Amino acid sequence: MDPLRPETYGELNADVYDEWHSANDPGDAVRGLAELIDEGPEGPVLELAVGTGRVTLPLAARGVELWGIDASEAMVERLRAKPGGDQVPVTIGDMADVEPETDASFAMVFVVFSTFFFLMSQDEQVRCFANVARRLLPGGRFVLECPMPDVARYDRDQRVAAHQVGLDHVRLTAVRHDPVEQRFEGQHVLITDDGIKLAPAFMRYAWPSELDLMARLAGLERLHRWGGWHREPFRGEGEYVTVYQKPVY
Known part of the structure; x- marks a missing residue:
């Protein structure tokens, strides 16, 4: 097998990804993100690792101005083959670089389904936080859905x-x-x-406290940490959602 690269997962999983994850309804994530978008500043939204569009396309159907980044052309081909998939601008690239093909600043950047942990080193994860912070509007949010390491x-x-x-x-x-x-x-x-x-x-996992430190190094502040998209208390297990915010000052 070739050395592990940012696109490796998507290139080797695109043909089975939707089938194998069909039981995982993205509806809660879509609703939770839509609520956060309504609560934040106005502006476009960027998804890191858009994949086959399981969250991007339902959000775009709600009228959200969305951009995307993904390292895998095979995954993005699956997205573009779906209804509305050709309407979402997607850049092929490493999500740690946070370089969409626009100069716009974003009201929100998000990455869901544990995908942030596909960045395989602490340096890459720290770099992603720094680049997200650089592209956020004042008051903009960085939203991550991650699993508590077990x-x-x-x-x-x-x-x-x-x-x-x-x-x-x-x-x-x-x-x-x-x-x-x-x-x-x-x-x-x-x-x-x-x-x-x-x-x-x-995957390279990180503990919640480590993510918080990455955010601090990037100049972001933790706004929320919930045990899921219904904003239930975080009890240190399962999937959880963290919202970081770029200060307004």
Whole structure:
């Protein structure tokens, strides 16, 4: 396999991404983001790692002026093939650079579904925060949906789990955990009569306090941290939502 690059996940997963994530309804994220957009300053919105448009397209249908960035041309092709997908300007590039093809400043930048952790080093994650802050309007928000790292489920820093077992197929995940680099190196494995399909997913997780420090270094302030898109209290588990704000002064 070629060395891991920003586009690796999307290029190798685009053909199965929507199917494998079909049970994960993006509706809560769309509604939560729409509420935050209404509460913030006026201006365009940027999504990092737009993927196949599972959140971008419903938001655009609400009349939000949206821009996108994604490293994978294969994922963006899937987005553009959907109704309305050719109306959202998407730049092919590394989301850590935050370089959409516009000089506009943004009222909100967001990244959902754990995708921020696809930036594979602390340096890349810090750089992303700094570049987001540079492109935000005063009072603009940076919104992240992240999973609370659950390292306890790894036995000797590894784990194999069965997600689907049928008469003609098995879908597994195999993951190794590097506690020093804070990385998960994993493969989705689909076994059928036609053969084996591998869909890699490598992530560098960060703890909530580490994200807060990245924000401070970028000049952003934490505005909210919730246990989900319904703004429930954060209890240190599962998926959570954090909203950082660029000061107005």
